[in-house]
């Protein structure tokens with residue numbers, strides 16, 4: 373044969389799943405990309421896939437115009453039991469096309485099975501894998517005991533305000549009676565799969581300083597920039613205290629509270645450039661803070677009030693966003709859902725890591741906030757994490773393997789009669 377070993381390897385795993393790969397690539401070609409994702413074609417595509425596997429009822433919920441949510445349901449034989457929810461988002465983050473090896477919306481597949489596209493890891497893969505797993509279970513004649521819902525939501529990448537946040541507070545969501553949910557996870561570079569059971573909470577902080585304006589040549593106290601720089605010193609000291617724990621191997625990055633400056637604004641400008649000899653009367657900065665689920669938030673609030681933006685230094689602050697503290701979903705023997713997940717994955721020959729906290733933020737937080745057990749899981753191993761990065765790709769073998777993994781999980785979850 374002319375095929376390389378790699379090519380043979382993915383073709384073997386994907387035997388019979390060629391149409392699933394094509395569905396994945398078609399979905400990847402729909403540019404649901406920020407800042408102006410067009411969700412219509414993606415929703416139509418999802419609904420037509422659902423039709424192709426006789427998955428019904430299907431609902432197109434549109435609580436914000438242009439931002440539809442597709443809700444697909446496979447009813448169990450005992451629909452009064454709490455249901456399973458499999459969630460994924462349809463939107464993807466922007467690309468710098470010229471930095472990519474292949475067009476990020478063409479879903480080019482290389483000979484070795486690597487499929488390049490924005491969204492191939494985050495999270496169009498899992499959306500299609502959920503449906504392809506259900507297609508296979510249906511054709512095997514499997515019948516669920518519990519009902520299972522599959523949701524495709526917009527706007528996760530911009531905080532979910534018009535997406536999952538609307539869904540979670542709707543009567544439709546209440547009626548789903550969700551007992552456990554799976555949502556997006558992280559790509560793992562090793563043989564084992566990663567899983568998350570908590571997230572840090574984003575606090576987006578803006579601090580402003582005012583101060584005495586004056587001549588650029590003059591040394592005096594209480595300029596706006598001096599006031600702001602003193603905040604920077606305190607903030608960077610806190611940042612080091614957290615980062616040092618990570619560097620010393622005492623904490624994982626997701627377990628500390630991070631703070632990073634994200635913008636700076638001060639000074640005057642003219643058509644010819646910045647004003648070089650005036651000390652401005654106002655200065656501001658923005659920070660992306662991610663609060664560890666273990667952090668003492670009162671202490672952090674006090675730090676902000678007393679050291680980072682104290683009135684005594686002519687400073688003020690406001691939160692552009694401030695999420696409540698994240699809950700942790702039990703990921704030990706106390707939760708049947710955890711054991712079922714670990715065992716289902718193991719049956720496919722892959723080991724699931726211990727659950728960890730996620731550094732960034734997903735729609736999973738809305739579910740955990742209302743007390744629904746939620747695991748962040750994407751069946752991606754042996755793959756560099758390129759979420760939000762250039763040349764995001766997923767190998768067909770990983771994709772196909774993931775379908776088998778979801779078949780096992782769905783069987784285990786929908787057959788569980790306890791609780």
Ligand SMILES: CSCC[C@H](NC=O)C(=O)O
Nearest residue numbers: 529530531574732733734
């Ligand atoms: C506060 S909502 C922001 C959501 C975003 N999620 C994915 O990257 C993040 O910055 O983590």
Ligand SMILES: [Zn+2]
Nearest residue numbers: 494495528556
């Ligand atoms: Zn995502």
Ligand SMILES: [Zn+2]
Nearest residue numbers: 494529759760
């Ligand atoms: Zn993302």
